[in-house]
Every structure is written in structure tokens, then in C-alpha cells.
Amino acid sequence: MASAAAEKGKAPADREETAAATAARLAAEWTTWAMKNAKVVAHYGFIPLVILIGMNSEPKPRLAQLLSPI
Structure with missing residues (x-):
């Protein structure tokens, strides 16, 4: 049973991560x-x-003109 528990995985404390990997x-x-x-x-x-860019351009359009598709 002890070997089965060891094979399941290493505990987080047992795993060492290098500085480059971190x-x-x-x-x-x-x-x-x-x-x-x-x-x-x-x-x-x-x-x-x-x-915002459209409102700061010349000639200055009104918001309704800027948003209308025509």
C-alpha cells in the first residue's frame, strides 16, 4: 500500500522548480x-x-451627424 501512495504523485513540497521554469x-x-x-x-x-476622434476633427460634426449612416 505504501508504494501505491507514492506512485500517485509527488507532494507539492517534493517538487522543485528551477528559477528559469518559475x-x-x-x-x-x-x-x-x-x-x-x-x-x-x-x-x-x-x-x-x-x-472621440470624429468629434475632434475638422469640420466639427454634431454627434447625430457622426452617428448617422448617411
Whole structure:
């Protein structure tokens, strides 16, 4: 029975992770987090950005003119 328990897996304290492996894992987690947040910002910020740029252009359109399809 003792050998069966040892074969199931190592305890988290028994596993040693090198500094390079830790840095790579943290970089991957940070990259994933940054890309998820960038996707949300781009999704909700694109239309307001277009409106803001359009309102600051010459000639200055009214908001209704800017949003109308014609």
C-alpha cells in the first residue's frame, strides 16, 4: 500500500522548480492576463475612440451627424 501512495504523485513540497521554469511560468501567466485585459479594453473602447476622434476633427460634426449612416 505504501508504494501505491507514492506512485500517485509527488507532494507539492517534493517538487522543485528551477528559477528559469518559475520565470517562464510567471511570464506566461502575465502574458495571458495582459492579453485578456487588452481584448476587453479593445472591445469596449473602439467605438468611443472612433467617436472621440470624429468629434475632434475638422469640420466639427454634431454627434447625430457622426452617428448617422448617411
